Structures are given as structure tokens and as C-alpha cells.
Amino acid sequence: MHVVVITKHGGPDVLRVEDRADPSTGAGEVRIGVAAAGVNFADMMARMGLYPDAPKPPCVVGYEVAGTVLELGSGVQGLEHGQRVVAGTQFDGYAEQVVVPAGDVMALPDHLTFEQGAALPVNYATAWAGLIGYGNLQPGERVLLHAAAGGVGIAATQIAKHREAEVYGTASPSKHEAIRAQGVDHPIDYRSAGWERELPPFDLIMDAIGGPSFRTSYDLLRPGGRLVAFGASSLVSGQRRNVLTAARTVLRMPRFNLIRQMSQSKAVIGLNMLSLWKDRETLEPWITPLRGLMDERVLEPVVAGAFPFDRAGEAHTMLQERRNVGKVVLTP
Incomplete structure (x- = not known):
């Protein structure tokens, strides 16, 4: 599969598309074919070497994806093969496939595109946690x-x-x-x-x-x-x-x-969603409240730009220059 790699700390030019082995699925996990991956400010800071929680390069970042279920690990219930979903990823989201715990996956309503779905797990969970949860x-x-x-x-x-x-x-x-x-x-x-x-x-x-x-x-x-x-x-x-x-x-x-x-x-x-995520070992407390709001169409993510993997540097630049109105995403 193709992934976007931060090859070293630096400018957008350090982002490279590379081939990696497909991830394997364990018990309680879901393998997802990624249609869109969210780009966050933390990703850009990780690329620059300003985000201490990020893995050291070479590494693959990315916290949120939308796509379809490719495989279900043993014990997973409530999801189906081929289902449209969104998921939170503790890094590794800039990839054609991801494997995540089932608790970090939720169904993507039919009225939302994959690009819109890639805005939900981090941006909307952060907004809900900040405004309502805390x-x-x-x-x-x-x-x-x-x-x-x-x-x-x-x-x-x-x-x-x-x-x-x-x-x-x-x-x-x-x-x-x-x-x-x-x-x-x-x-x-x-x-x-x-x-x-x-x-x-x-x-x-x-x-x-x-x-x-x-x-x-x-x-x-x-x-x-x-x-x-x-x-x-x-x-x-x-x-x-x-x-x-x-x-x-x-x-x-x-x-x-x-x-x-x-x-x-x-x-x-x-408020640091990654710290909460690691402590609870799931995003579920913050994404579960979003389900009803999605069904009611209260949540309508706005996509500022969608860039293919080989233009990931342009996506980072758009975000860094504050030219976006809404979410910036990558598409394999």
C-alpha cells in the first residue's frame, strides 16, 4: 500500500509517498480501506519537529480517516464488511489502509462524503470535548x-x-x-x-x-x-x-x-485529545455523542481542499498559510 512518510524534520518537501506492507488485523480490530485522511495542525508541527508526542521520522502521521471496512477481527460486532465508516488513528492515518480498534470506528452516514467524514473523529471530537464535555x-x-x-x-x-x-x-x-x-x-x-x-x-x-x-x-x-x-x-x-x-x-x-x-x-x-485517547484507550467517549448529531444533520463538515497523496506538501502549505475555510484532507 502507499503511505505518506515524513522522511525527516523540515518543510513540505520532506513528505514522500512510499510503499509499505498492508497492515494485519488482530482481535477486536478493524482494517479500513482509506478514501480520505484528515490533515491537522499537529501533523504539520510533527513534520517540523515541534510536536513531542509524534513518532520520530521516518514516520507516518494522521489521526483520522474515512473509508470502507475491509476486514473485521475476531470479536468485532456492529460493523460489516464494505460498510462506510470513519475512524480515529493514533498516527498512521496517511495511508491507503489502516487497522484500528473497533471502539474508534463509527458508521459514516450516507449523506456525508468520505472527505467530510475525515473531518469528524478529531475536529468534532475536540469541539465536543471542549464545549460540552469539559x-x-x-x-x-x-x-x-x-x-x-x-x-x-x-x-x-x-x-x-x-x-x-x-x-x-x-x-x-x-x-x-x-x-x-x-x-x-x-x-x-x-x-x-x-x-x-x-x-x-x-x-x-x-x-x-x-x-x-x-x-x-x-x-x-x-x-x-x-x-x-x-x-x-x-x-x-x-x-x-x-x-x-x-x-x-x-x-x-x-x-x-x-x-x-x-x-x-x-x-x-x-485539552489534548491524544492524552485523553491514550488514557481511556479509546475515542469512544467523545465520538459516541457525535452519532446522534450526525443523524440529525447538525454536523455538516466543510472541506476546504482535497489533495492526492503525492501533493501532501500542498495540503500542509494550505493549512500553514491559513488559507483554508474548513477541513483539509488527503486522498490516496
Whole structure:
């Protein structure tokens, strides 16, 4: 089978298509023929050498796929050969075939394409965990979503609107119409100096920017507000690792004072889906709640671009340059 390999740390040119043996299926596992694989910011950071959880190169990354069931291991129930499915993968998703535990697989509704399905396991599980599972979003609350035009941003918008929240979202002005169409009530131009000054206090903020953005987000919380920090995209500058930029960003991260937090009644929640996934040994607690929302057509993933494996570098570049509105995927 063909896979996309990070041959070494570096720019998009280090991504190569190589041949690997087909994976074997064990008890309780499912082998899937991949039709689309999701591209996430973590994949790009892994390529640059900025993601400590990633395997060392040469390696195959990728957290989520959509495709058809090729083989069922012994003991697997509720799935059928040839069924359309989506699945979470702890790396190895950039491949024509993957083998995953059955608990990390769910059926893909007929009204969604494979490309849309590849946006579900990570982006929508992250959005649900941040907003509902840990953020405890309530109807009528006010939410700020950073990078509202990205894969998680659009997922979070759809879930927040379903929860009857008032949604503010940051994006460049060229993307404001697109995020309004997804349900953002108040688009914000984050490139405008002092963009945060006239905003109301928020009940919940989703922030994957990191660096000084965490402090800005924390200051925008009202008493009882929750900041969900789930990424640090500001660590990335250019197509290759820049240690100086990364170090500066880390140094500008706020140091939260628990006594002050207690006095202000504000919460900071760190969210890393891979850590949760490893601890629970399954994505099931976060993908199971999505099933009903998919059937109700509440969740409608937006695909910004689909690239064949041999153009994986272009997919990474689109994401790194923030040109996407929605999910970027690879297709074998």
C-alpha cells in the first residue's frame, strides 16, 4: 500500500509517498480501506519537529480517516464488511489502509462524503470535548471561538449553535462571510489592533493559538468563565522549525495564579485529545455523542481542499498559510 512518510524534520518537501506492507488485523480490530485522511495542525508541527508526542521520522502521521471496512477481527460486532465508516488513528492515518480498534470506528452516514467524514473523529471530537464535555456550555451562554474558519472552529460553531449559544469568532475579514454562513453571530477581525477591547465578557473561550493569546482570552472571561486551551499554533512560523520563534512563544505563555483564579472564579482547561485517547484507550467517549448529531444533520463538515497523496506538501502549505475555510484532507 502507499503511505505518506515524513522522511525527516523540515518543510513540505520532506513528505514522500512510499510503499509499505498492508497492515494485519488482530482481535477486536478493524482494517479500513482509506478514501480520505484528515490533515491537522499537529501533523504539520510533527513534520517540523515541534510536536513531542509524534513518532520520530521516518514516520507516518494522521489521526483520522474515512473509508470502507475491509476486514473485521475476531470479536468485532456492529460493523460489516464494505460498510462506510470513519475512524480515529493514533498516527498512521496517511495511508491507503489502516487497522484500528473497533471502539474508534463509527458508521459514516450516507449523506456525508468520505472527505467530510475525515473531518469528524478529531475536529468534532475536540469541539465536543471542549464545549460540552469539559466546558459545560449552557444554552444562552456567550462563546468566543478563535480560528473560527478552521476545522475545529467550524465544528465548534455548529455544536455551539445547536446548544443555543451566542457565538463570536475570530478570522481574517475575507473569511467572515463563510463563518457567518456556519452560524457565527459576530465575526471578529483578529488582525485589527485592539480587536478585543470592545468585546463583552465571555462564558467560554476555545483557544488553540497559544502564546499571549491565552492571556487575552483569560482576561475576556467573566466570573464563572472557562478557557479551553487546546493548541499552540503560534509556535509555527514559516514552513520549517524556527526554534527562536517557538521559544519566544513559550516564554510569552501566561503563568496562571491559582489564588487569583479562585478569587476571580475563572477556569483554565487544558485539552489534548491524544492524552485523553491514550488514557481511556479509546475515542469512544467523545465520538459516541457525535452519532446522534450526525443523524440529525447538525454536523455538516466543510472541506476546504482535497489533495492526492503525492501533493501532501500542498495540503500542509494550505493549512500553514491559513488559507483554508474548513477541513483539509488527503486522498490516496
